[in-house]
Every structure is written in C-alpha cells, then in structure tokens.
Amino acid sequence: MIYPKNAVEKLGFTEIKELIKAKCISEAGKELVDKIQPQVKLDLIDRFLRQTNEFKNLIEHDAPLPVDHFYPLKHIAEKVKVEGAFLFEDEFYRVLLSLRTVYAIIRYFNDRAQQYPNLELLFEHLPIEKSILRNIEQVIDDRGKMKDNASRLLLDLTQQISKSEQEARKRLDVVYKQAQANGWTADGNLTIRDGRLCIPILAENKRKLKGLIHDESATGQTAYIEPEEVFHLNNKVRDLEFERRREVIRILTSLTTELRPHVPLLMAYHGLLTKLDFVRAKALFALDVDAQMPELSKAADISLVNARHPLLLLASRQEGHPSVVPLNLKIDETDRVLLVSGPNAGGKSVCMKTVGLLQLMFQSGLLIPCDPTSKVGVFKQFFADIGDDQSIDSDLSTYSAHLSKMKHFAQFADARTLVLIDEFGTGTDPQFGGPIAEAVLEVLNKKMIRGVITTHYSNLKLFASHTAGIENASMLFDNEAMKPLYILQVGKPGSSYAFEIAQNIGLPKEVLHLAKQKIGVQQKKVDTLLVDLEREKKELFDTKRAINLREKEVLTQQSELNELKSYLEDNKRQLLKDAKEEARQIIKDANKLVENTISEIKTSQADKEKTKELRSGLQQASESLKEKPHKEPKKQPVVNETEEALLVGDWVRILDTGNEGQVMEIAKNNLILALGELRTVVKKNKVEKLRGKEKAKVAKRFKSVSSDSVADFSPEVDVRGMRTEDALQKIELVLDRAVMIGYPSLKIIHGKGDGILRKFIRDYLRKYNHVSRFEDEHADRGGDGITYAYID
Incomplete structure (x- = not known):
C-alpha cells in the first residue's frame, strides 16, 4: 500500500517507468511497464530480479537474443477465433515473422540449457509448432504477398491475366500508331483514365475512333478514348482479376481455418514475446544506471552500499558529470529511523528520496544502482510526506495537508511500514510545530516503523539523541569552502549553517548581528556546538581518507619490496649455481690431473726422476689454486699505502680472485669495478693497483674486448x-x-x-x-x- 498515491510520482518512480517504456519494442511490453507496482512476496520479487539480472548478463556477455520482430499476436488470435473470418496477407506475414522470432528465441535458450534458469521459466513447456510455419510459408512469400502458386487455380488465373494484359497492350499500341499516322492524336502519350489506358484524341476527331470516352481535358480540346477492341480485352482482364480475388479469399479463409485450433498457442507465444520485451527493457535500463542485484532480506531492513539516485545519475551524465556521490546507510532493528539534518541544499531530501525510490524499484523487480553487497528487505506499506500538498478545492493549507498525512501515519503504520518525511514539522509556527512533530515521531517510533526523516528542528535532534530506535545523521558540509559534500554520516546531528550560508551569500553584517541577538543563548550554543562537531567530522573524514591513501602506498611499496626480494633471491640462486658449476669443473680438472699423473708414473715404471718431475707438476697445480688467497696478507700493507692514490680510471687486481678491472666509481671505502661487461663492488683494501707494463697489458686486453662489445x-x-x-x-x-x-x-x-x-x-x-x-x-x-x- 502506498500513501498518498502521488508519492510514487514525487519519489520519481513514474519517471523511471517512462524511461523503461522507451526501451520496449512492442505496445504490449509498454502496457506491462504501466502495470509495474511494488510486490510484497519475497519469492516473486526474487524471480523478477533474477530474470532482469540474467537478461542483463546476457546482453553484456552473450550473443544477441534474436528479437528482430515483436509483432503483437493477441488481436490477430482474437480475429482468428471468429468463424468465417479470415486474416489478410499482411496479417499472416506478421504472424510468420513473429513465429520465426519465437522459435529462434526458444532454440537460443535450448542451446544454453540451465544457463538462464529464471528466463527459461517464461516459456517452460512451450512447443515449437512448425506446421503453422509450413502452412503459412506455402502461401505467403518473403515480401508478405500471396504466392502465385498458392493453388493451381490461382496460378492459372494469374497466367491468364498476364497474357490478356499483354494482348490488350499490344492491340492498344497498334491502334495508337494508326491514330498518330492519321493525325488524330493530340500532343502527349498514352495516359490512364479511370484505371484504363487511353489514347489522347483531338476533340474534332473523336468520332473517327470507335471506343469509350473516359474523360476530356480542361479546355475540351482533347478526349481520352479507350478503343473498342481494347475495351473488351480489358473487361476480360477485369473479370479474371475478380476471379483471382475470390480465389485469394478462399485460400486465406482456408489458411485461417487451419490456424484456428492453434489460437491458444498463439496467445502463449504473444505472452512470451511481451514478457521478453518487458524484461529486456528492464535490463537495458539497468545497464544505463549501472544497476545491480542486491541481496534479499526477509526482515524489513535496508543496507545500501554506494547507492546512487538513478535519475540524478542520468541527469549528471547528460550535464557532463560522470559520477554522483554515493550514499551509504543502514536501517535495521537497532536503528530503525534515520533523522537527517544539515544545511539547505546539502542533499537531505535527495538522501531520503534515494532510499524511497530504490526500495520501490527493488520491490517492483527492478535492479538498483548500488553495490551487490547491499541488502534490502520487503515492506508492506510506503508512507511519504514530500512537498506541499495544499489544496484550495479541499480547503487544505500546507500545514493541514501535513497533519492529515501524520494522522494517517499514526493510525495505520506498523513495523513493516517505510515512512519518508521531508522537512518534518514545517508549515506552521516552529514553537508549536516542533513539539507536535516530536509527539508524532514518538508515536511512530513506538509502532516500530522504519524510515528516513529530514528536519532542521533542534528539539527533534535532541529527541533522537536519547531515544532508542532513532539515530541522528547529517549531511557533511565544508564550512571553509561553504559548499555541501553530499556525504551522509550517521551518529551526529548536523547544523543548518544558516548564519554561515547567509554570510557567504552576502547578507549585510548588521542583519546577521541583529539575527544572532534575537535567537536564544541556548540555541546559539547548540548551533555553535553542531558547527564545531561538523568541522571535527570533516577533519576526521579527511584524516581517514589520507590514512587510506597512505595504506595503499605502503601496500604498493610492500609489493615492490616483495618483487625485489624475489628478484634478489633468483639472482642469488643463479650465482650459487654458477659457483657450484665452477667448483665441479675445478674438481673434474684436478681429478683428471691426478689420474694422468698416476698413469704417467705407471708408464715410466716408477722412475725416480720422472716421478719427482710429475710430483712437482702436481704440486705446482695445487699451489696455483692456493696462491691467490695467500696474496692477501702479503699485499695488504702495500694496498694500504696506496689506498689514497686510487682514482677513477685506474686498473686494479682483486686480491681474492686475481681478476683485473677498471675503477668506475669510488664510494667511501668501496670501489665499483668494471670487469669486462660486468660490474662489481669491492673494498679498497681488497685490491692492488696495477702499474707500468702490467697495466698496459690489461688495458689493451680489455680494449679489444670492449671493441668487440661495441660491434655487437x-x-x-x-x-x-x-x-x-x-x-x-x-x-x-x-x-x-x-x-x-x-x-x-x-x-x-x-x-x-x-x-x-x-x-x-x-x-x-x-x-x-x-x-x-x-x-x-x-x-x-x-x-x-x-x-x-x-x-x-
């Protein structure tokens, strides 16, 4: 139940229905949109929502549904019911196109069995009666005209008509040429009069040509005559056409009789096309407003996450503003009523209307623009007091109209009622309007109603602050920039910012000063406190947003650090792998050297000199592996003496490995060396500087390598x-x-x-x-x- 009836229009639901109607292809679909109204059965709402959501997913992610022809079949089926009646050729053609569409749709969903279960319910057990198509296709062609071979008689008559017309035209041409040769004709060619081809003859010669005069020119100088012999041929054609028309009617009547037993099936097809058109329109509208399917709740609760007013969203896009500030609120058993306060033009009414409109849309089976994590319940009654309903005819003032609604609310509201009141208590002296509004709110709260109420009255804000079930909320306002933020914050009332807005508009300071003196001291303190609270809320909001941004940055840096760590681990594994491979090769070479030495000793038959020589070679190979590490203690004093002499560009040898490289950069006690195409970092005390011929030799070798590197x-x-x-x-x-x-x-x-x-x-x-x-x-x-x- 919706009270009053115009609440639907004031919430914008009528405009929503008009937008959906514009998406419909058929008039029958538009009629269904007109019948949209809120439902109270949860399973019915769930099915309507799922059908729309499935069609939305189909449009977004699947092949297009074959909906080329949505002709209404209802009135055609009703005409077929009448005994003796027959359908015309164009009506059969519409039936043919509609049936092709229906069968294509059924095949489309049969190919996707169980993919769209709720849409499949629309045509469950609906058969494809191909005999209807075959019967119509035998008679009607793809241009919507009857085929010449629909019957043998029709074909014969058609051929006779064509032959007679050709004969009549040939005879007419002969007579016309003879009349021209005799000089009887007037200027001009053959012309049609009364549906017959005639020869233009000069008036003074009209007795010279036998035939029927069909017309004369405006001046009377020209007569239009159909020659006698052609006249008889044309009459024959006319008789044949009458016969053909009778045969056409006979065929159409017979075809209509064959169609009559299928009237119930035609009505079912009509219902399918209408419902699909209806659901399709709802899905297209849902795409326009980025609507989603929320979670359903059995309780009379509302939890909206990032909800947006659909009409406001569409209007903002037309004006070039792609986004609307989303609304987040929760109405449940604990906080049943939200009392929203705040500045004028701050979004209080939009907040309330968004809740009411989205609830109406939801219970009418329409997807709503919000996050799918939103949760919406079902209400049995919608009570709304929006705008001025004063009436001269009914002798109602503005306040009387408000009071009559409050009377109805107090009498009939219950826990399954959604109450929406805009500017509660206005329309009369605030001294009396405030207490009356507070009393009404107290009665409604005892009835456990749910709702959103907007107000500027301080006594209502105070009442909400200490009354269970009613929660204060406010629309945030930037009192520095003096502009609303359109963000709802629950928990604290908001100031009306009357003086701040008046000052920003430019009201004289004298007026503002006098106004401040006239309001009560207590009221001034309350309003100042609210302004301070609003400022603190704004600061907290900005701080929270900054923290969120910082958290995102930290997460990003953490991700980068993890990737870098992974990169270093991979490098470490590769270096270890290379080192192990080098160690294996050294061991392999050592083993080979030992084996060769033993073999040589055996071959020389343990000759002392030869054995001594081989042992010496083995000892030298062993020393070559040890000598590099032993250089460190010997060379270190020298390196320490030359540490300060190292410059960028010098050539050095690494004591640990014996590798030579060039100093590319000096950073405190570290050197960055270039070893061919590689770089490495070593301590200053781990290298020795190369001089003279050794330096030139190394530089020359690296130069040749570098020149090769440049080439490739x-x-x-x-x-x-x-x-x-x-x-x-x-x-x-x-x-x-x-x-x-x-x-x-x-x-x-x-x-x-x-x-x-x-x-x-x-x-x-x-x-x-x-x-x-x-x-x-x-x-x-x-x-x-x-x-x-x-x-x-």
Whole structure:
C-alpha cells in the first residue's frame, strides 16, 4: 500500500517507468511497464530480479537474443477465433515473422540449457509448432504477398491475366500508331483514365475512333478514348482479376481455418514475446544506471552500499558529470529511523528520496544502482510526506495537508511500514510545530516503523539523541569552502549553517548581528556546538581518507619490496649455481690431473726422476689454486699505502680472485669495478693497483674486448610481455654494457598496458647511478610505451 498515491510520482518512480517504456519494442511490453507496482512476496520479487539480472548478463556477455520482430499476436488470435473470418496477407506475414522470432528465441535458450534458469521459466513447456510455419510459408512469400502458386487455380488465373494484359497492350499500341499516322492524336502519350489506358484524341476527331470516352481535358480540346477492341480485352482482364480475388479469399479463409485450433498457442507465444520485451527493457535500463542485484532480506531492513539516485545519475551524465556521490546507510532493528539534518541544499531530501525510490524499484523487480553487497528487505506499506500538498478545492493549507498525512501515519503504520518525511514539522509556527512533530515521531517510533526523516528542528535532534530506535545523521558540509559534500554520516546531528550560508551569500553584517541577538543563548550554543562537531567530522573524514591513501602506498611499496626480494633471491640462486658449476669443473680438472699423473708414473715404471718431475707438476697445480688467497696478507700493507692514490680510471687486481678491472666509481671505502661487461663492488683494501707494463697489458686486453662489445651492442632493449624481474635483469645487463663501452643512451620498449612494468623500470633507473635522466618517446612514435635512458 502506498500513501498518498502521488508519492510514487514525487519519489520519481513514474519517471523511471517512462524511461523503461522507451526501451520496449512492442505496445504490449509498454502496457506491462504501466502495470509495474511494488510486490510484497519475497519469492516473486526474487524471480523478477533474477530474470532482469540474467537478461542483463546476457546482453553484456552473450550473443544477441534474436528479437528482430515483436509483432503483437493477441488481436490477430482474437480475429482468428471468429468463424468465417479470415486474416489478410499482411496479417499472416506478421504472424510468420513473429513465429520465426519465437522459435529462434526458444532454440537460443535450448542451446544454453540451465544457463538462464529464471528466463527459461517464461516459456517452460512451450512447443515449437512448425506446421503453422509450413502452412503459412506455402502461401505467403518473403515480401508478405500471396504466392502465385498458392493453388493451381490461382496460378492459372494469374497466367491468364498476364497474357490478356499483354494482348490488350499490344492491340492498344497498334491502334495508337494508326491514330498518330492519321493525325488524330493530340500532343502527349498514352495516359490512364479511370484505371484504363487511353489514347489522347483531338476533340474534332473523336468520332473517327470507335471506343469509350473516359474523360476530356480542361479546355475540351482533347478526349481520352479507350478503343473498342481494347475495351473488351480489358473487361476480360477485369473479370479474371475478380476471379483471382475470390480465389485469394478462399485460400486465406482456408489458411485461417487451419490456424484456428492453434489460437491458444498463439496467445502463449504473444505472452512470451511481451514478457521478453518487458524484461529486456528492464535490463537495458539497468545497464544505463549501472544497476545491480542486491541481496534479499526477509526482515524489513535496508543496507545500501554506494547507492546512487538513478535519475540524478542520468541527469549528471547528460550535464557532463560522470559520477554522483554515493550514499551509504543502514536501517535495521537497532536503528530503525534515520533523522537527517544539515544545511539547505546539502542533499537531505535527495538522501531520503534515494532510499524511497530504490526500495520501490527493488520491490517492483527492478535492479538498483548500488553495490551487490547491499541488502534490502520487503515492506508492506510506503508512507511519504514530500512537498506541499495544499489544496484550495479541499480547503487544505500546507500545514493541514501535513497533519492529515501524520494522522494517517499514526493510525495505520506498523513495523513493516517505510515512512519518508521531508522537512518534518514545517508549515506552521516552529514553537508549536516542533513539539507536535516530536509527539508524532514518538508515536511512530513506538509502532516500530522504519524510515528516513529530514528536519532542521533542534528539539527533534535532541529527541533522537536519547531515544532508542532513532539515530541522528547529517549531511557533511565544508564550512571553509561553504559548499555541501553530499556525504551522509550517521551518529551526529548536523547544523543548518544558516548564519554561515547567509554570510557567504552576502547578507549585510548588521542583519546577521541583529539575527544572532534575537535567537536564544541556548540555541546559539547548540548551533555553535553542531558547527564545531561538523568541522571535527570533516577533519576526521579527511584524516581517514589520507590514512587510506597512505595504506595503499605502503601496500604498493610492500609489493615492490616483495618483487625485489624475489628478484634478489633468483639472482642469488643463479650465482650459487654458477659457483657450484665452477667448483665441479675445478674438481673434474684436478681429478683428471691426478689420474694422468698416476698413469704417467705407471708408464715410466716408477722412475725416480720422472716421478719427482710429475710430483712437482702436481704440486705446482695445487699451489696455483692456493696462491691467490695467500696474496692477501702479503699485499695488504702495500694496498694500504696506496689506498689514497686510487682514482677513477685506474686498473686494479682483486686480491681474492686475481681478476683485473677498471675503477668506475669510488664510494667511501668501496670501489665499483668494471670487469669486462660486468660490474662489481669491492673494498679498497681488497685490491692492488696495477702499474707500468702490467697495466698496459690489461688495458689493451680489455680494449679489444670492449671493441668487440661495441660491434655487437644494440642500444635498444624490448621487454614487452616479460615478467618484472626478467625485464629488470635484461635491462641491467644492457645498461652495464652501455656504461662499459660509453654509450650515451638506451631505448627501452616496455609498452603501455596498465603502466606497472613502466613504473618498476623507472624506479630501477632512478636508483642506477650512471643514468642521469630518462624521458618518454615522442607521442607519434610510441609515447609513454617507450623510455629513453641517458647515461652520463
């Protein structure tokens, strides 16, 4: 039950129905939209919602439903019922197209059995009667006209008519040429008069040509005559056409008689097409407003998550504003009534209307614009007091109209009633309107009603603060920018910001000062307190939002750290693998040397000199493996003396391994060395500086290697489609080579995508000491899908 009746229109539900009607293909579908009304049976609401949701999913993710022809079959079926009546050719053609659509739809869902179970309920056990199609297709062609071979007699008559028409035309042409030769004809060609072809004859010659005069020109100088012999041929054609028409009617009557037993099936097909058109329109509208199917609740509760007013959403898109501030609220057994306060034009009424409209839509089987995690129950009554319903005819003032609604609410409301009241208590002296409104609210609260009420009255805010079941809520307001935020916050009342808004508009200070003096001290304190609370809520809201952003940043950094850790672990495993492989090779070579030595000793038959020589070789091989580590204590004093002399560009030997390299960078006690195409970091006291011939020899060897590297070096690296760690590893290798050979820049192709790979690459380049800067490629040649790294 909805009270008053115009509440549907004031909540915007009538406009919603008009938008859905515009999506319908058939008039029958539009009639069903007109009949939409809230339901109270949960299983019925659930089925309607699921049908709409399934059709929405079908439109989004499946092949299009074959709905090319939605002709109404109801009035045709009613005409077929009448004995002796027959359908015309165009009516049979509409039946033919509609049946083809119906059968295509049934086959469509049969091919997707159990994929759309609720839509399948619309045509459950509905058969495909192909005999109807065959009978119509034997008579009606694809242009909607009767086929010439629909019967033997019809074909014979059609052929006779064609032959007679050709004969009449030939005879007419002969007579016309003779009349022209005799000079009897007027200017012009053959013309049609009274449906007959006639010859234009000059008036003074009309007695010279036998025939029937059908017409004369306006001046009377020309007569239009049908020659006598042609006249008889045309009459014959006319008789044949009458016979053909009688045969056509006979065939149509016979076909209608064959169709008559299938009238109930035609009505069922009509119902299917109408319901599908109806559900399709609801699904299309749901797509327009980003509607979803919420969870259903047996209790009279409402929990809306990111809900939006559908009409406001559509209007904002038309104005170029793609989003609407979402509404989040909860009405349940504990907080049954939300008393919403706040500034004018702050969104209080929109909040209340959004709740009412979405509830009406939900109970009418329409998807609603909110998150699918929203949960909505069922109400048996909708009571709304919105706007001014004063009536001169009924002798009702504004306040009287409000009171008459309050009377009805107090008498008939119950726990299954959703009550919506806008600007509660207004329309009369606030001194009396406030207490009356408070009393009505107390009565309604005792009846356990659910609802949303907007107000500016302080006594109602105070009443809600200490009354169980009623919860204060407010629309947030930015009192610095003096603009509403349209965000509902539950738990505290809101200030009307009357003085702040008046000051922002530019009301004279004198007026504001006088107004502040006239309000009570207590009221002024309350309003000031509310303003302060609002400011604190705004600060808390901003702080919470900043914390959320920071949390997202931390999570992102954590993710990057995990990826870097994984990358380092992979590198560590690879290094260990290489070291183990090198150790295996050393052991293998050592074993081979020992075996060869033993073999030589046996071959020399244990000759002392030969044995001594072989043992000496074995000892030298052993010493060659040990001598490098033993150099450390001997060379360290020398290194310590020359530590300060090391400069960028010097050639050094690593004491632990004996490898030579060039100093690329000095960082405190660490050196960054270039070993061919690789880089490494070692302590200063772990190297010795090379001088003289040894230095020249090493430099020459590395120069030849570097020249070979330049020959096969490519300054372009493509990492598209690669995992992050693999891409970074590849880029590092190419960067190292570029640094070693002194190449000035590197082109990295990573693609656009979601920008994740691009972000990691640029973060890596920022940490690479030799990269001075990087930038995007030109927009015409790849834009931010390509990064240029410049090496100093």
